Amino acid sequence: MATAQATKNTITLKGSTAIVTEFFGYAVNSILYQRGIYPPETFERKQKYGLGMLVTTDDGLKTYLVSVLQQINDWMMTKALQKLVLVVTAVGSKEVLERWVFDVEQEGVETADGKLVDAKDGSTIKPAKSEKEITGEISAIIRQITASVTFLPLLEEACTFDLLAYTDADSTVPVEWEESDARNIANGAEQVKLRSFSTAVHKVEGMVSYKSNED
Numbered sequence: 001m002a003t004a005q006a007t008k009n010t011i012t013l014k015g016s017t018a019i020v021t022e023f024f025g026y027a028v029n030s031i032l033y034q035r036g037i038y039p040p041e042t043f044e045r046k047q048k049y050g051l052g053m054l055v056t057t058d059d060g061l062k063t064y065l066v067s068v069l070q071q072i073n074d075w076m077m078t079k080a081l082q083k084l085v086l087v088v089t090a091v092g093s094k095e096v097l098e099r100w101v102f103d104v105e106q107e108g109v110e111t112a113d114g115k116l117v118d119a120k121d122g123s124t125i126k127p128a129k130s131e132k133e134i135t136g137e138i139s140a141i142i143r144q145i146t147a148s149v150t151f152l153p154l155l156e157e158a159c160t161f162d163l164l165a166y167t168d169a170d171s172t173v174p175v176e177w178e179e180s181d182a183r184n185i186a187n188g189a190e191q192v193k194l195r196s197f198s199t200a201v202h203k204v205e206g207m208v209s210y211k212s213n214e215d
Contacts, residue, residue: 011129013110016201017076023138023197023204024084024102025069028163029055030145031086031100035152037161049139068163076202079106080171085164087183090157096185097155099209108201116200129200137197141206144194151192152210185211 011019026048033043033054038061043054056062075081081104088098108116117124164180194206 011116011199011201013077013079013201016108016199017073019134019138019199020076020104020202020204021069021073023141024072025065026053026055026142027100027102027145027206028065028086029053030142031148032056032061032161034146034149035088035098035155035159037088037159049135049142051139051142053142068165072165075165075167075171076104078171080168082166082168085166085183087162087164088155088159089162089183090155091160092157095211096183097159097211098152099183099185099189101207101209103205103207105203105205106201107198107203110201129198134197134199137195140195141197144206148192148208152208153212185209188212 029043030053032038033040033056038056038058042056042058042061044057045052046055047053056065072081072084083101083103085102086098086100087096088100089096106119109119111117115124162180162183164183189209190212191207191209194208196203196205198204
């Protein structure tokens with residue numbers, strides 16, 4: 001029984017990748033809703049992480065996100081993903097107004113016998129993190145995204161978004177993905193650090209940069 005319990009509580013690379021990829025999907029949906037990139041009536045409410053999450057009902061957006069998240073999942077399984085960035089751009093001026101950055105760090109590595117060891121020093125990672133702990137950490141980040149409207153400047157013009165993936169130089173990039181510059185915010189930016197969460201295999205740290213209204 002003890003052995004079975006230990007195995008159950010150990011998160012594998014595949015399991016951790018699924019958790020992080022799913023978080024990215026909900027986080028992107030939350031940002032698009034909270035920042036008004038898509039009309040509020042094109043979202044529906046679902047329960048996740050102990051919260052009422054808003055997810056898109058727009059068929060085109062759903063298809064796009066499924067494709068992106070599948071590729072993110074593939075890159076994470078080969079340990080190639082470094083960060084995912086959501087860029088908010090003004091439609092008319094093409095000016096970058098916000099950058100939502102989610103850095104991905106490889107914390108744990110599976111050994112041949114199924115154990116989880118620290119990616120830096122090879123020491124055994126214990127005790128395993130529970131699903132409840134991970135869910136609580138993710139919930140805290142989502143709550144911050146929801147609260148972002150209290151400190152981010154109002155987007156006064158129509159905006160669009162892009163998703164940028166930073167990967168290792170030798171990673172395979174599908175033909176439908178284009179090379180892009182960093183899409184940084186011109187003339188400096190304000191930054192707010194978001195909370196992080198860890199599965200013991202991956203650590204995800206969030207931050208949002210935004211164009212200041214000050215001249």
